[in-house]
């Protein structure tokens with residue numbers, strides 16, 4: 293039986309990943325790690341054990357791992373791309389100094405570690421169409437630099453000390469549960485709220501700017517299925533490209549209009565978000581993930597849009 297610690301359990305991915313892991317491994321076997329001031333609430337707080345885990349303080353990680361006999365750590369502690377550009381030192385402290393602390397505890401205690409990378413780990417020089425698994429990574433954001441370093445540091449701990457480190461390069465992730473905070477791809481979440489509320493959406497990303505995107509249920513399954521994969525099948529360990537769909541704001545608006553014919557969108561391009569978005573792939577090649585551990589997405593744009601609108605209407609009582 294697995295004993296799992298989710299670090300950053302109150303974030304966009306962490307909050308839903310914790311609940312998915314509890315459903316899979318049992319509520320008492322999945323510990324929700326959090327930092328003071330970001331306490332879990334509701335079902336996340338009531339359905340299983342909690343622990344204060346501040347990645348910048350290795351002692352808190354070691355104590356939680358020892359107390360709960362953790363064998364697998366999902367590390368979701370990070371600042372997202374836009375907010376990281378305004379707080380680069382904090383982004384590094386949480387993303388990399390924090391990762392070092394986690395990997396040291398994992399080495400001492402024999403834990404496996406999942407730390408997501410991102411399409412943000414690529415840059416302008418990376419081939420944008422069918423971005424290969426192994427290619428040039430020269431990101432120009434501190435978020436991207438921290439994600440490339442995440443991949444390389446995780447690989448180093450794997451090859452040097454045998455720590456079982458694994459990760460995927462997530463696309464922009466879309467969910468109706470926990471809103472994202474400070475990301476370049478947040479527009480693809482915010483637009484659905486505008487559609488359900490009958491508001492005109494003001495899009496910060498230029499028409500024609502395609503990015504890889506993924507619905508949260510697929511993202512959660514990718515993380516869990518990679519961590520459960522037979523290690524003897526893996527040629528790569530860190531930074532698997534995983535893709536599901538690729539769209540620009542126009543494609544997304546047209547899909548929403550199939551359900552909300554009166555939906556309106558205007559553009560007010562955010563220069564920082566647009567510059568970051570243009571440095572990221574249009575669509576990744578995820579054949580390595582499909583061949584090495586059987587990755588297969590289940591949500592495309594039409595299916596995700598129908599589900600997002602239905603679930604948001606229920607949540608917003610629209």
Ligand code: VAH
Nearest residue numbers: 372373463464475476477
């Ligand atoms: C962001 N949603 O926009 C995050 C994610 C690939 C995008 O990293 O920063």
